[in-house]
Each structure stands twice: as structure tokens, then as C-alpha cells.
Amino acid sequence: MREKEKVTDYFLMTDYRDEMPEFMSPSRCFIIWQHKISDVSIIEAGIRKIIQAGCTHFSLFGEYFEKVIDIIKRLDLNNACLAYGSTTDLDGIARAIIHYHKKDEKPYCYLIYDDYYFAQYVKEDFIHHGRDVKEEIRIRMAANHGVVEFVYNGRDCIFSVSENDFMIGYLGYEKHFPIPEFALYEHLFDGKTFLQIWDDVKDQFV
Incomplete structure (x- = not known):
């Protein structure tokens, strides 16, 4: 289990196995899911907390992102969430976070991941505006x-x-x-x- 990593005041990264952070509002959630889900209950608990905190925007990347979207849809009792993803556009997550950081009223960006190295790629891209x-x-x-x-x-x-x-x-x-x-x-x-x-x-x- 890895510690939460605060990249900026508006960008926090955490391993999904760690305790979910307290989600501030407004927020955007980014999820990297590259591996098979070994324990559905852990990711369900995390997503439930995210939704209950009022976060409705999810952007996903990874081989198994569709499985996570299925969980989001199942837990979204009010049908309020927008969730989309890709197996190829890892750059898109960093671009979105960079975009939100340029806004005068910045949302809080949370990156939840199951693959530390992919998360580090996003962080490096964000820091160096790598695109x-x-x-x-x-x-x-x-x-x-x-x-x-x-x-x-x-x-x-x-x-x-x-x-x-x-x-x-x-x-x-x-x-x-x-x-x-x-x-x-x-x-x-x-x-x-x-x-x-x-x-x-x-x-x-x-």
C-alpha cells in the first residue's frame, strides 16, 4: 500500500487499496485500472465514497476500465454520473488535469490507481506539461x-x-x-x- 501523494493543492493521487481521501467539492475523479479486479469490494467501497461526496465526473484509463464503469453505473443510484474511458489515451488524463488547473475556479482532481507506474506517467506528464x-x-x-x-x-x-x-x-x-x-x-x-x-x-x- 502506498501513501497518498499530494501533487498540488488541487491534485491528489492515491492507490485504490489505501483509504480514500476526503473528497472536496467540486471534484473530478480519474481512475487508472490496468489489472484484473481481485477484490471488487475494495473498489466498490471507494467509488461509493466518491459518489456520496458529490463527485459525478469520472475519466478512466486501462485494460479493465469498462469493469470499473460498470461498478460506477451500478452504484450511481441517482443516475447523475458521467463516466468514460480508454485503453489507449493515457495522455488524456494528464491533459484534463492540466486543463482544470488553468481554470480560475479549479476543481479538485483525484487520481485513483491500481498501477503505480501508470500513475507516475500521469504525474510526470502533468509536471512537465509533457504533451x-x-x-x-x-x-x-x-x-x-x-x-x-x-x-x-x-x-x-x-x-x-x-x-x-x-x-x-x-x-x-x-x-x-x-x-x-x-x-x-x-x-x-x-x-x-x-x-x-x-x-x-x-x-x-x-
Whole structure:
């Protein structure tokens, strides 16, 4: 079980197995559900508390998001909740939280997750406003036909992109990932992610 993580005054992350936070109003709930539900009662109790606190907007991501939407619909006795999700648009959660943080009257954003690493990707995307950076990376990678060798901290590195494979890391220690979020947010460069070192290396991506 992991501790609740307060990213900002309006953005709180928590593992679903942890005790649910006290939900402030107005609020938006984001749920990452990547794995099979092993104990329905835990997620039911959490969602029931969320709904009882007045939260009616749910955005979900993950392999099993539809199972969670079914639970939301079953517990939504007043038919007041709007719930939607995706198995591919992890970026969408970070974009939505960034959008809400730009409002003068900010809602409280709560991210409930069953996968710590996916949650960290959302946090990193939020902190670095990663969508704009990722678009810059995409354009520069395309200009280099999907393969760039570069130097970081005096060591040779590589970033290679193909249709279903993203390879990145120090030469000789590369790692392969199935989706770009994994490649960009993995701590491969002396404890830093590629997004974190981008400003230091982007001039090599010409």
C-alpha cells in the first residue's frame, strides 16, 4: 500500500487499496485500472465514497476500465454520473488535469490507481506539461527517420522508434517499450527520465 501523494493543492493521487481521501467539492475523479479486479469490494467501497461526496465526473484509463464503469453505473443510484474511458489515451488524463488547473475556479482532481507506474506517467506528464514536449520529440524523431544517437553525461545513448517498439537508453543498456509513455518516463539516465533530460540533449536531435 502506498501513501497518498499530494501533487498540488488541487491534485491528489492515491492507490485504490489505501483509504480514500476526503473528497472536496467540486471534484473530478480519474481512475487508472490496468489489472484484473481481485477484490471488487475494495473498489466498490471507494467509488461509493466518491459518489456520496458529490463527485459525478469520472475519466478512466486501462485494460479493465469498462469493469470499473460498470461498478460506477451500478452504484450511481441517482443516475447523475458521467463516466468514460480508454485503453489507449493515457495522455488524456494528464491533459484534463492540466486543463482544470488553468481554470480560475479549479476543481479538485483525484487520481485513483491500481498501477503505480501508470500513475507516475500521469504525474510526470502533468509536471512537465509533457504533451507539448512530446510533440517536439515526435517531430524531431521523424526528421531523423526514427533513430537518433546522442550523448548524455559523457555517455553514448540511443532513441529508436518503430511502429510497435520504442528503444531507448545508454548504448549497451537499451530497453524496449511497447508504448511511448513507457520510454519517455522510465528513469534510464542516471535516475532521470528522457523528458527530464530533453532540454539538455534536444540540440542533438536536428
